Amino acid sequence: MNKQLIGLALLCVPVLASSAATKVSEHTLRNGLKVLVKEDHRSPVVVSQVWYKVGSSYEPGGITGASHMLEHMMFKGTDRHPAGEFSKIIAANGGDENAFTGQDYTAYFQTMAASKLSVSLELEADRMRNLHLLPEELKKELQVVTEERRMRTDDNPQAKMQEHFMAMVYSNSPYKNPVIGWPADIAAYTVKDLQAWYQRWYAPNNATLVVVGDVKPQDVFDLAEKYFANLKTSEIETLKPQTEVEQRGIRKMTVKLPAKLPYVLMGYKVPTLKTVEQEWESYALEVLAGVLDGGSSARLTSGLVRGKQIAVSAGASYSMTDRLASLFALEATPNEGKTAQNLETALKAEITKLQKDLVSNEELQRIKAQVLASNIYEKDSNFYQAMQLGMLETVGLGWQKADEYVEKVNQVTAEQVRDVARKYLIEDHLTVAYLEPQAINNGAGKTEKKGAK
Amino acid sequence: MPIRLLSFILLLFCNTLWAAAKIEHWQTPQGSRVYYVQTEGLPMVDIQVVLDAGSARDGKQFGVASLTADLLDAGAGSWDADDIAKRFESVGAQFGAGASTDLVTLSLRTLTDTALFSKALETMQVILSKPSFNKADFSREQKRTLAMLKQTEESPGDLAGIAFSNALYGGHPYAHPTAGIMKTVAALTPGDLKNFYKKYYVATNAMVVIVGDVPKQQAEQIAEKLLAGLPAGQKPEALPDVTMPAKATQQHIEFPSSQTHVLVGLPGSYRKDPDYFPLYVGNHVLGGSGLVSKLFNEVREKRGLAYSASSSFAPLLKQGPFTIGLQTRNDQTQQALEVLNQTLNDFISKGPTPEELTSAKQNIVGGFAMRFDTNKELANYVAMIGFYDLPLDYLDTFQQNVEKVTIAEIVDAFKRRVNPQLLQTVTVGQAKTDSAK
Numbered sequence: 108m109n110k111q112l113i114g115l116a117l118l119c120v121p122v123l124a125s126s127a128a129t130k131v132s133e134h135t136l137r138n139g140l141k142v143l144v145k146e147d148h149r150s151p152v153v154v155s156q157v158w159y160k161v162g163s164s165y166e167p168g169g170i171t172g173a174s175h176m177l178e179h180m181m182f183k184g185t186d187r188h189p190a191g192e193f194s195k196i197i198a199a200n201g202g203d204e205n206a207f208t209g210q211d212y213t214a215y216f217q218t219m220a221a222s223k224l225s226v227s228l229e230l231e232a233d234r235m236r237n238l239h240l241l242p243e244e245l246k247k248e249l250q251v252v253t254e255e256r257r258m259r260t261d262d263n264p265q266a267k268m269q270e271h272f273m274a275m276v277y278s279n280s281p282y283k284n285p286v287i288g289w290p291a292d293i294a295a296y297t298v299k300d301l302q303a304w305y306q307r308w309y310a311p312n313n314a315t316l317v318v319v320g321d322v323k324p325q326d327v328f329d330l331a332e333k334y335f336a337n338l339k340t341s342e343i344e345t346l347k348p349q350t351e352v353e354q355r356g357i358r359k360m361t362v363k364l365p366a367k368l369p370y371v372l373m374g375y376k377v378p379t380l381k382t383v384e385q386e387w388e389s390y391a392l393e394v395l396a397g398v399l400d401g402g403s404s405a406r407l408t409s410g411l412v413r414g415k416q417i418a419v420s421a422g423a424s425y426s427m428t429d430r431l432a433s434l435f436a437l438e439a440t441p442n443e444g445k446t447a448q449n450l451e452t453a454l455k456a457e458i459t460k461l462q463k464d465l466v467s468n469e470e471l472q473r474i475k476a477q478v479l480a481s482n483i484y485e486k487d488s489n490f491y492q493a494m495q496l497g498m499l500e501t502v503g504l505g506w507q508k509a510d511e512y513v514e515k516v517n518q519v520t521a522e523q524v525r526d527v528a529r530k531y532l533i534e535d536h537l538t539v540a541y542l543e544p545q546a547i548n549n550g551a552g553k554t555e556k557k558g559a560k
Numbered sequence: 561m562p563i564r565l566l567s568f569i570l571l572l573f574c575n576t577l578w579a580a581a582k583i584e585h586w587q588t589p590q591g592s593r594v595y596y597v598q599t600e601g602l603p604m605v606d607i608q609v610v611l612d613a614g615s616a617r618d619g620k621q622f623g624v625a626s627l628t629a630d631l632l633d634a635g636a637g638s639w640d641a642d643d644i645a646k647r648f649e650s651v652g653a654q655f656g657a658g659a660s661t662d663l664v665t666l667s668l669r670t671l672t673d674t675a676l677f678s679k680a681l682e683t684m685q686v687i688l689s690k691p692s693f694n695k696a697d698f699s700r701e702q703k704r705t706l707a708m709l710k711q712t713e714e715s716p717g718d719l720a721g722i723a724f725s726n727a728l729y730g731g732h733p734y735a736h737p738t739a740g741i742m743k744t745v746a747a748l749t750p751g752d753l754k755n756f757y758k759k760y761y762v763a764t765n766a767m768v769v770i771v772g773d774v775p776k777q778q779a780e781q782i783a784e785k786l787l788a789g790l791p792a793g794q795k796p797e798a799l800p801d802v803t804m805p806a807k808a809t810q811q812h813i814e815f816p817s818s819q820t821h822v823l824v825g826l827p828g829s830y831r832k833d834p835d836y837f838p839l840y841v842g843n844h845v846l847g848g849s850g851l852v853s854k855l856f857n858e859v860r861e862k863r864g865l866a867y868s869a870s871s872s873f874a875p876l877l878k879q880g881p882f883t884i885g886l887q888t889r890n891d892q893t894q895q896a897l898e899v900l901n902q903t904l905n906d907f908i909s910k911g912p913t914p915e916e917l918t919s920a921k922q923n924i925v926g927g928f929a930m931r932f933d934t935n936k937e938l939a940n941y942v943a944m945i946g947f948y949d950l951p952l953d954y955l956d957t958f959q960q961n962v963e964k965v966t967i968a969e970i971v972d973a974f975k976r977r978v979n980p981q982l983l984q985t986v987t988v989g990q991a992k993t994d995s996a997k
Binding site for chain 2: 149150151152182190191194195198199200201202203204205218219220223246247248249250251252253254255257258261262263264365366367368401402403404405408409412413416419420440442443469472473476477478479480481483484486487488489544547548555
């Protein structure tokens with residue numbers, strides 16, 4: 108209790124740089140539910156998120172996408188509230204809500220007036236253990252998810268190519284499967300599959316509640332105790348490691364789809380903060396991504412889009428917070444008269460440059476300035492802050508990593524950037540995919556017009 | 561107990577009281593309007609310059625407004641694109657410029673630390689008042705725009721959107737896509753952009769929005785400095801009125817996608833529309849409230865026909881589009897269209913039930929604070945209030961205006977404004993689904 112008090116006292120001293128910067132308060136219920144609270148009193152609102160440690164990378168073959176399907180079914184009713192009522196209650200209380208599923212997590216959120224937090228917590232606690240999975244609801248929702256897949260992936264050439272790409276990148280890592288699931292798996296889900304998935308993962312000891320906004324930590328802890336404390340735990344089996352085997356040589360593929368522009372996608376297998384042996388390597392890869400794609404002054408836009416003018420757009424990304432080893436990805440769309448292969452060559456030349464020469468001090472400082480500023484801009488959004496805490500906690504890094512980020516990035520040197528480029532961005536661990544556009548056969552853009560009725 | 565009490569007192573000290581945003585407004589000496597809200601707690605500021613220079617001002621050169629905005633930070637004063645990007649990014653500032661239908665927005669987000677802030681502001685000022693529009697940059701950005709336009713042809717959703725605007729607006733400046741079309745963009749020259757810039761990027765046609773942790777005196781200096789390089793100029797002439805379509809039409813574009821994209825609608829509401837609140841609240845019930853709207857319920861929850869189904873009014877200076885949209889498996893298109901039209905017609909004739917209206921009001925009023933709980937969202941709201949010349953207490957009275965809306969007003973407004981005999985329907989997908997696919 109004394110500790111708690113000191114924490115609160117510190118919170119009230121305006122921090123010099125930014126008085127809205129507050130610490131995270133943490134409390135774990137006896138049933139294992141972890142509660143994280145961050146105060147932000149600028150506006151009388153609150154965001155509340157429940158994060159489950161389950162996502163597409165937890166799924167065995169045959170039921171890929173089950174986590175996402177279950178996310179949809181979580182709106183379909185419990186003992187206490189029939190299908191659709193959850194959303195109606197939230198809406199009537201002025202709330203906004205939704206959910207999202209990723210490779211490593213499934214999360215549900217509401218944003219509400221701060222005074223309505225209990226409404227959201229009561230409903231989330233209810234559906235954590237008391238979901239009704241009804242065959243007729245599943246039948247309809249299966250169609251909805253199939254439509255979602257058509258919209259997001261099947262009718263979008265670049266998204267579809269990315270799906271094929273990931274399936275080739277990984278030999279045995281579950282990251283090879285799309286979050287939304289393969290079509291044949293989606294079509295074959297049964298209530299039994301989803302029931303088992305729900306029983307296995309939806310429990311307080313596999314969840315984190317994150318609350319950010321105009322609240323006091325102790326009040327949130329009290330509410331969490333009130334609504335969640337009675338929930339039973341589940342025995343959470345340890346996940347099998349499914350560690351990706353080492354890639355032994357470059358992989359290449361061509362994807363042919365009805366499209367208008369070619370596109371190239373490249374990925375080097377790299378460790379993440381969770382899997383890396385020496386932490387600094389992960390931060391160095393993060394800075395390296397900034398050197399290539401940290402804004403309009405970064406090398407890809409400045410060099411390939413503006414300088415050589417061979418790309419319409421070009422980007423690089425590294426998701427350092429993935430639970431399993433993942434990718435350093437590069438992508439580009441060629442300019443008129445250039446090919447995807449031209450861009451592959453140009454992107455590889457950028458990598459070679461990073462392996463040979465040290466990044467200039469000016470570039471490094473620019474990236475650090477952006478990281479420092481972004482860290483303040485991010486505090487403008489409660490939702491973003493909650494996302495950050497929830498994700499870090501859910502992948503097993505711990506929310507404290509959010510506080511270390513700026514400092515760790517600041518410590519990265521030019522030598523370290525060069526060293527990780529040499530160590531990890533190697534051709535034998537590279538996968539390349541080319542989108543080869545096929546004619547869009549629509550009877551030459553045939554349009555039928557008619558006056559109706 | 562004593563411990564509890566003590567922490568309560570401590571919290572009282574650091575809690576800042578919340579009040580709806582206090583918008584201050586004045587004019588610069590050259591006649592530009594300034595809107596300012598001071599926010600505390602984060603050492604940052606969001607600044608926008610907004611001009612009546614969107615694609616509605618394109619004339620016959622579809623895309624000229626958008627390309628002009630794109631070129632601003634490609635070279636200005638003595639700097640090229642790299643210099644400009646470095647100037648912003650070396651101080652952690654974020655800059656963007658882009659056109660929409662009615663307007664162009666230049667936006668800057670920066671820290672308030674004096675050295676960082678000054679460099680960012682100076683850069684924005686030069687971009688706004690001395691853009692170069694040189695030939696090499698122009699030709700590069702023109703090519704990129706053409707590539708982007710080409711890419712829209714691989715997206716059934718984009719194709720539907722373009723055909724829909726054309727169907728609604730015919731010869732009106734709202735008819736064409738903001739980015740233009742291949743033919744007109746290919747014909748543009750740097751001179752066209754310079755002329756467009758000269759005419760519309762003038763002080764009387766500009767307004768400034770400042771939201772952040774800067775005192776008022778500094779805000780005044782910011783606004784003056786930003787616009788100092790612009791000539792006074794003239795306000796552009798009023799946009800032509802929108803003519804309603806003569807009759808309902810249905811248009812199908814054949815496309816090899818697995819879903820058909822469906823758009824139904826007509827020219828809807830404008831910002832100063834006396835029917836705005838009845839239409840807004842009514843639409844919230846019909847298709848504007850996400851997971852609980854009538855359309856969502858009929859199309860998705862009851863029948864599983866689509867992932868998303870929604871409707872919206874997008875009010876502009878003149879009547880912006882009223883749009884109902886969904887995407888469904890090709891062979892279900894007819895069924896989905898019937899459900900959509902049935903739901904709409906039902907709503908037009910009966911309006912919401914008392915319970916539906918109450919729920920909608922609870923949702924809008926109860927969630928109102930969340931719409932501008934970030935500086936970024938607040939800046940966007942203030943820009944909207946300023947650009948469309950809405951009352952400064954717009955946010956303060958919004959909830960009351962919503963509460964006042966009655967079922968009769970909604971029915972009346974929808975009957976007059978959403979005439980089913982004038983609805984434009986666009987479908988993009990495969991009309992004849994071969995089993996081969």
